[in-house]
Amino acid sequence: MQENKQDLMKLIQLKFPRLSKGQKLIAEYILKHYDKAAFMTAAKLGTTVGVSESTVVRFANELGYSGYPKLQKALQELIKNKLTSVQRIEISNDYFIEENPLKSVLKADMENLRATLEKINTDTFDAAVNEILNAKRIYIVGFRSSQALVEFLGFYLNLILDNVRIVSTGISDVFEKLLRVGKDDLVIGIGFPRYSARTIEAMKFSKSRGAKVITITDSLLSPLATYSDYTLIAQSNMVSFVDSLVAPLSLINALVVAVGLKEKDKTQETFKTLEEIWEEHNVYNYKNKFNNE
Structure with a gap:
């Protein structure tokens, strides 16, 4: 089966003379508009070029794929790190003409969660949890849209552990923030297409200093995974200029819960203290607004 996405365009050109009309x-169409074709169903692609859906399926088979979904996945892998925001908008505009945005986005996110559940390696996940618990210092690194994930993971780990540092703002001083990273430390890098060059450099730098590296990304082919000791995969496909962070966030939730369960007594004591502080300083609205007392 043809799986090397880098050779896909060349393969189509090579096979072209022997293809049916x-x-x-x-x-x-694919050679000219592969960015749009990658997000079309077989039926939609067939309608667009004026052929039957079965012809599209046979075309995928002719290229060596077991079915059209495999070809579509290869196309998506080919483009996901190359599309500009403008190109993403153009694709989503075409896609949502026939789709309800609410339903299609929710379905896409559910598919991302399903695929993540299938792909995640539980042994790698468990090992990552142990590294978090055993690290001298933990640095969480990520920029652009991944910054939201970094802040979320950092916020909750900080409630359980006292050695967590967030590196998500001030791109120019990322290496200053990682200056003292060493062999007893852990760096968690978070990145999804389009991958931040600064996050990749931070992973490379941390690895060179002997730190353990965990990456949360979309594929073992991700450039972040190159420098990773443990790669946690979360699917983030979305036909839009907006990145789908639902599956990555769910994976991060699982990490936090797993760490909390390992540190059960400490976590319970921490939240007991926090509840007293929150109530004393009115952090949350503890009074029932319907209570007239």
Whole structure:
């Protein structure tokens, strides 16, 4: 089965002379508009180029794929780190013409969660939890849209542990923040397409200093995974200029819960103290607004 996405365009060109008339129409469209084709169903692609859905399926088979979904996945892998925001907007505009945005986005997020559950390696997850618990210092690194995930993970780990440092703002001084990272430390890098170059450099730097590295990313082919000791996979596909962070956030929730369960007594004591502080300083609205007393 053809799986090397880097050779996909060359493969189509190589196969082109032997394709049927209808298959050539598909090939020509993909070569010119692979960014749009990657998010079309077989039926939609067939309608767009004027052939049947079965012709599209046979085209995928002719390229060596077991079915159209495999070809579509290869196309998506090819483009996901190359599309600009403008190109993403153009694709989502075409896609949502026939789709209800609310339903299609929710369905896409549910599919991301399902795929993440299938792909996640539980042994790697458990090992990552142990590294978090055993690290001298923990640095959580991520920029752009991943910054929200970094802040979320950092916020909750800080409630359980006292050695967590967030590196998500001030891109110019990332190396200053990682200056003292060493072999007893852990660096958690978070990044999804389009991958932040600064996050990748931070992973490379941390690895060179002997630190353990955990990455939360979308694929073992992610550039972050190159410098990782433990790679946790969360799918983030979305036909939009907006990044889908639902599955990555769910994975992070699982990490926090797992760490909390390992430190059960400490976590309970911490939250008992916090509840007293929150109530004393009116951090939350503890009074029932319907209570007239």
